Amino acid sequence: MIIGNYRIELEPRLSTPKWLYAAVPALSLLFAFVVGGVFIGLTGHSPIGTLSLLIERGYASTKGITNTLGSATPLICTGLAAAFAFRMNLFNIGEEGQMYLGMIGSAWAGIVLAGHLPGFVAVPMVLLFGALCGALWVLLPAVLRAKLGTSEIVSSLLLNYVALNLVNYFIFGSRGIFRDPTTSFPQGRLIEESARLGSFGTTRTYPTVLIAVALAIGLYWFMKRSNYGYETSVFADSPNTARYAGMSSTKLTLSVLLFSGALAGLAGSMYVVGPAGKVDPGLLQIGLGYAGIVVAALARYNFVAVILTAILFAGLREGGASLQISSNPVPISIAVVLQGSVLLFALGGEVFRRNRLRIRRVQQVSVAS
Amino acid sequence: MGSHRSGGATLFALSARQVTKRFPGVLANDRVDFDLLPGEVHTLLGENGAGKSTLASVLCGLYKPDEGAVLRNGTQVRLTSPRHGLQNGIAMVHQHFRLVDRFTVAENVVLGHRKLPFRLRANDLEDQVGQVAERFGLPLDPRAVVGELSAGQRQRVEIVKALYHGAEILLLDEPTALLAPPEVEKLFETVRAMTQAGKSVVFVSHKLGEVVDISDRVTVMRDGRVTGSVARGEADTRKLAELMVGRDIDLSPRRSRGEAKGxxxxxxxxxxxxxxxxxxxxxxxxxxxxxxxxxxxxxxxxxxxxxxxxxxxxxxxxxxxxxxxxxxxxxxxxxxxxxxxxxxxxxxxxxxxxxSLSIVDNLVLTRDRGFLVDRKSAHAEAEAFIAQLEIKTPNALTATRKLSGGNSQKVLLAREIFAAGNNxxxxxxxxxxxxxxxxxxxxxxxxxxxxxxxxxxxxxxxxxxxxxxxxxxxxxxxxxxxxxxxxxxxxxxxxxxxxxxxxxx
The missing domain is CATH 3.40.50.300 (P-loop containing nucleotide triphosphate hydrolases)
Structure with a gap:
């Protein structure tokens, strides 16, 4: 690009200095807040006041951070699900639907199976069922992809709508096992008390957050050190090399997609054993599955970083929602604008990590004809 | 080398004067001088990354030099694009052909010509193209679809295209890489026909093969500089290899010394x-x-x-x-x-x-790995190979795509021949x-x-x-x-x- 007498170019970096790995995300966040601030200003609120209130209510107060951790818990799981598949260049977009199925599966196990079991058996079993159902929900796209090469992006995405209507059917459309029989108002039937976990004190953080964090760290270690992690990294980098080394692309594709589905299903389970306790159509409103894809992209598909980006994202949401509770409420859309600009700048910042900006003076060259 | 300088009696068809070209982290051409006589076959010889392709790209107008000048018939030209180069009679045939597979030979050849009539008459074009091809001994059917041609035939299409557009100077990048020996012979006949018509040909090559044999002059480059320019008969392949690499090279035949067994x-x-x-x-x-x-x-x-x-x-x-x-x-x-x-x-x-995986991880590829991958022993092995085989790399954790072709091949050969557990x-x-x-x-x-x-x-x-x-x-x-x-x-x-x-x- 040439502006006046200056030529502005992006040049690939030969090596990336270490400090850039911290500086680029930090600056991206700053720019996102500046852009978000402009929009806050347009609504007639003070940008700095609003942003500091958002930070306080999202992260800096006890209530804020515990709320944030609570809503970050399933988000970590869907983020891990997306990161796990994307790392192998398998684009599972169906976390949303797999999460609903996880919710359904867990609720079923919690209602039907958990009856006389003690909590330390019932809770893991309920979680496991959710994971299983999440995996089953991605089975069809996975088989189609592994055997016929059908795009898993389209098939997994379309199944989201099926799952969505399945939940609506169970609660609003039928009087089945998932529906609370005691009221005429359509809502989910609560699972057995023994299959539920209480939150920490009066907070809205549940012990499942520990499971989610442990999963992230465990996955990080496992994929770095194990033969399975090694084979997936070879396959992701070069399918021909994997074939050369005798790895089975079918096995790898199937297992990665199924495990990704199980992680997304677990997000739904954690919602059931934690705050909801039932099949709750409220989950359909939040879009945790799609947000998981964003969280994973922000974390650059690093499992441990997913924890941080999920908390960042959940905090923006919690803080943004609580801004409505004030004498001069800020519209909730502002939180969405902020989320969008964080994502945009974080991904845009990548360009500057890989390239550097050079501005050079140019002399105008006369063109010989 | 210094016998013909510009300003003397000889008028060079094309020259580079003190051409310098930089890319991020690389000085691709460092004050390079190059002279091409009319009717001459000239080989630009050098290893990968020596800067010969960069120089050829500067000469044909694809790159603009950071410093220095390009002279056509003794006058400076500032080429802004390959098309501009072609207007000055300079054309380059790239190693990877730039043809439209679904077009016929004739359509490909006339493509990009500025003075085409509004209504294309296929027969006229085919005749014109056929004539150009015939004049330089290039057997080609102008009606054939390019996608169905062999590599050698496609190369001919590229050459005919350059000639059709009025090229006086033809730069050929690694022209024999894809050809069978008889096709190479055919190419050389064409080159002779061209030089007899007063045109000049530059071969850009990294191989001390046949192209050197038919060249009137060979200019050797190494690390972005010209290390020598010799006329035919002044140097043998061994000497040229030394100019290219900077040390003595042994490419003599190697045969089995023992008796082959079972x-x-x-x-x-x-x-x-x-x-x-x-x-x-x-x-x-x-x-x-x-x-x-x-x-x-x-x-x-x-x-x-x-x-x-x-x-x-x-x-x-x-x-x-x-x-x-x-x-x-x-x-x-x-x-x-x-x-x-x-x-x-x-x-x-x-x-x-x-x-994208490291040297260490690539050594692990054909091992029996078990549940956890043992990178410790692979790391030690990688370092031993790096030392033994003189693999040039920052360290054993460098991604193999960052290595040069020769060094990545050494990693691969080391794994397949010497690696532990490889019996x-x-x-x-x-x-x-x-x-x-x-x-x-x-x-x-x-x-x-x-x-x-x-x-x-x-x-x-x-x-x-x-x-x-x-x-x-x-x-x-x-x-x-x-x-x-x-x-x-x-x-x-x-x-x-x-x-x-x-x-x-």
Missing amino acids: TLLSLSNVGLTKDGVDHIAQVSFDVRAGEIVGVAGVSGNGQRELAEIVAGLIAPTSGEVSINGERVNGVGTRNVRKAGLAYVPEDRLGTGLAP SRVLVVCSPTRGLDVGAVEAVHKLLDEARSAGKAILLISEDLDEVLTLADKILVLYRGSVVHEAMGDQVDVEAVGLAMAGLS
């Missing part, structure tokens, strides 16, 4: 038929311990299929492959490896190696030096020679005839999937091999 790899009547087409037909040969059997042939005559059959990637539809007496037809790569086979595929980065006795190697520098070629040939001395049975499949002639104890020529010629390495009739490669035996 048969380790055996193919009998192997065939591969797919969709009614015979890709491999009735191929039989043995490879014994301590010998290299070389398979020569022009690309696309079944080499890939043959290698993949032996490596267990595909199963033959008839016949039998056995390793160490064990039948291994289509048992899968892992089992073929267990039977004692190591395989260096032609596509080293992308098949033999995982490009292979048969080695299949495909085009191991394709695209490599002279120095790296020497190193790879030395490694293969060492593996042979260590008693391995080696099957060398290469499109580079010189390579097969240099290394093989026994030579087979593959043409359309069949072995059409056999010879012993030390008593080979090169002409007969060349004819067999073209299917003329």
